[in-house]
Amino acid sequence: MxxxxxxxxxxxxxxxxxxxxxxxxxxxxxxxxxxxxxxxxxxxxxxxxxxxxxxxxxxxxxxxxxxxxxxxxxxxxxxxxxxxxxxxxxxxxxxxxxxxxxxxxxxxxxxxxxxxxxxxxxxxxxxxxxxxxxxxxxxxxxxxxxxxxxxxxxxxxxxxxxxxxxxxxxxxxxxxxxxxxxxxxxxxxxxxxIVFIRRPGGQSQFSLPLEHQANDSTGRFDDLHGWITQNLQTRLAVEDLAEQTGMSPRNFSRTYKSATGLSPARAVELMRLEAARTALEQTDKRISQIALNCGFGDDERMRRCFVKHLGVAPTEYRQRFSTND
Known part of the structure; x- marks a missing residue:
C-alpha cells in the first residue's frame, strides 16, 4: 500500500x-x-x-x-x-x-x-x-x-x-x-x-478456566476447577476428578460434559495449556520446568499441545509474547 x-x-x-x-x-x-x-x-x-x-x-x-x-x-x-x-x-x-x-x-x-x-x-x-x-x-x-x-x-x-x-x-x-x-x-x-504492541494473534481470547465457569451456569464445578488449577502437576485422571466431586467416574464424565461442553480430559488439557501460557508470558522459568509444573510430563508433550491449539511452539510463544523483563 x-x-x-x-x-x-x-x-x-x-x-x-x-x-x-x-x-x-x-x-x-x-x-x-x-x-x-x-x-x-x-x-x-x-x-x-x-x-x-x-x-x-x-x-x-x-x-x-x-x-x-x-x-x-x-x-x-x-x-x-x-x-x-x-x-x-x-x-x-x-x-x-x-x-x-x-x-x-x-x-x-x-x-x-x-x-x-x-x-x-x-x-x-x-x-x-x-x-x-x-x-x-x-x-x-x-x-x-x-x-x-x-x-x-x-x-x-x-x-x-x-x-x-x-x-x-x-x-x-x-x-x-x-x-x-x-x-x-x-x-x-x-x-x-497503553496496550501490548502485539498481544498474540494466537493468544486465547478468553481464560479457559473462566470459560468453563461461564458454560457451567450453575457453578457446580467451580470448586473442582479451582482444585485442578492447584494440582496440575498431578495425574488428574477421570477417576481423580470424580473422587473430588463424590461421583462415580462414569456419572461424572457424563455430567461434566453436559455442564461445560468439554470432556474432563480435554478440560484438563486446556487448563494445563492456560497455565503454561501464563508461565511463559510472566516468568523466566525453563520450558522443561514449566512442562513439569503444568503436568505435561516433558517439554515435547507440551510442545505438541501448543502447536495443536495455538499453532506455535512454546519457545516461539515466549519470544513473541513474554511480558517478563
Missing part, C-alpha cells in the same frame, strides 16, 4: 458496537509521522445508504453511503460488529457492494461478529477466521467453507483479517499498523494506548 496516508474505511450497520469502531479507529488515529506529527491514516465511516447509524450505546455516528466511496482508494476495509448483525446480512445493497468491489481492496478485516458480513460476501471461503467465542459455532455453521478457529484473538489469512471482538479490534489494528509502517510505529501507538 504505497499511498500515505492510508485510507481505512469502517462499515457500520444498525446497532453497531461502538467500541468495535472507536477502538481500532483510535489506534489508527495515533499513528503519526514522528518528525512532523502528520497523520499516517485517514478514516471514514460508511454504511449501506449513509446517514446516522445508531450504535449500541444510543449514540449515532454519521456515515457516508457505500455508493459514494471509491473502492480503488480504500487501503483497508473493516466491518464492525453489531447487536443486530444477523439482520444486516439481509441487506442486499451492502452484501452486493462487498461482492462487487472486494477484489479492489488490498486488505479487508472485521471486528467481533462483523465476520458474518465477510462470510455473507464469500470472503471467508477456504480461509481461517475468528469471531467472538460465543458466536464461533454459529459462524462455522452458516459459512461451512470457512475454517473458524475459536481461540485466537485475531487471525490473518492472506488479505483477510478477523478479530475476536471488542478490544481485540485494537490488537488487530496495531498489527495492521506494524505491517504497514513497521514495528517502531506500532510500538509508538501501543505505548500511546
Amino acid at each position: 504505497p499511498r500515505l496516508p492510508h485510507l481505512i474505511a469502517f462499515i457500520l450497520t444498525p446497532q453497531t458496537v461502538m467500541l468495535d469502531v472507536t477502538g481500532p479507529l483510535q489506534a489508527f488515529h495515533e499513528a503519526r509521522d514522528p518528525a512532523t506529527g502528520t497523520p499516517l491514516y485517514r478514516t471514514i465511516l460508511a454504511s449501506s445508504h449513509g446517514g446516522p447509524i445508531m450504535t449500541d450505546t444510543g449514540i449515532a455516528l454519521d456515515t457516508v453511503a457505500l455508493a459514494d466511496l471509491d473502492p480503488g482508494e480504500i487501503d483497508t476495509l473493516i466491518a464492525a460488529g453489531s447487536d443486530e448483525m444477523l439482520d444486516a446480512l439481509g441487506d442486499a445493497n451492502l452484501i452486493g457492494w462487498l461482492e462487487k468491489y472486494r477484489a479492489q481492496i488490498p486488505r479487508i478485516g472485521s471486528v467481533c461478529i462483523g465476520a458474518f458480513i465477510l462470510g455473507a460476501a464469500g470472503m471467508l471461503d477456504n480461509r481461517a477466521c475468528v469471531t467472538h467465542w460465543r458466536w464461533c459455532d454459529r459462524l462455522q455453521a452458516m459459512f461451512p467453507q470457512s475454517r473458524v478457529a475459536p481461540d485466537p484473538i485475531f487471525v490473518r489469512d492472506g488479505p483477510v483479517w478477523t478479530s475476536a471482538g471488542v478490544t481485540t479490534g485494537i490488537d488487530m489494528a496495531v498489527a495492521m499498523i506494524e505491517q504497514d509502517l513497521g514495528r517502531d510505529a506500532a510500538l509508538a501507538v501501543a505505548r500511546s494506548l
Whole structure:
C-alpha cells in the first residue's frame, strides 16, 4: 500500500458496537509521522445508504453511503460488529457492494461478529477466521467453507483479517499498523494506548478456566476447577476428578460434559495449556520446568499441545509474547 496516508474505511450497520469502531479507529488515529506529527491514516465511516447509524450505546455516528466511496482508494476495509448483525446480512445493497468491489481492496478485516458480513460476501471461503467465542459455532455453521478457529484473538489469512471482538479490534489494528509502517510505529501507538504492541494473534481470547465457569451456569464445578488449577502437576485422571466431586467416574464424565461442553480430559488439557501460557508470558522459568509444573510430563508433550491449539511452539510463544523483563 504505497499511498500515505492510508485510507481505512469502517462499515457500520444498525446497532453497531461502538467500541468495535472507536477502538481500532483510535489506534489508527495515533499513528503519526514522528518528525512532523502528520497523520499516517485517514478514516471514514460508511454504511449501506449513509446517514446516522445508531450504535449500541444510543449514540449515532454519521456515515457516508457505500455508493459514494471509491473502492480503488480504500487501503483497508473493516466491518464492525453489531447487536443486530444477523439482520444486516439481509441487506442486499451492502452484501452486493462487498461482492462487487472486494477484489479492489488490498486488505479487508472485521471486528467481533462483523465476520458474518465477510462470510455473507464469500470472503471467508477456504480461509481461517475468528469471531467472538460465543458466536464461533454459529459462524462455522452458516459459512461451512470457512475454517473458524475459536481461540485466537485475531487471525490473518492472506488479505483477510478477523478479530475476536471488542478490544481485540485494537490488537488487530496495531498489527495492521506494524505491517504497514513497521514495528517502531506500532510500538509508538501501543505505548500511546497503553496496550501490548502485539498481544498474540494466537493468544486465547478468553481464560479457559473462566470459560468453563461461564458454560457451567450453575457453578457446580467451580470448586473442582479451582482444585485442578492447584494440582496440575498431578495425574488428574477421570477417576481423580470424580473422587473430588463424590461421583462415580462414569456419572461424572457424563455430567461434566453436559455442564461445560468439554470432556474432563480435554478440560484438563486446556487448563494445563492456560497455565503454561501464563508461565511463559510472566516468568523466566525453563520450558522443561514449566512442562513439569503444568503436568505435561516433558517439554515435547507440551510442545505438541501448543502447536495443536495455538499453532506455535512454546519457545516461539515466549519470544513473541513474554511480558517478563
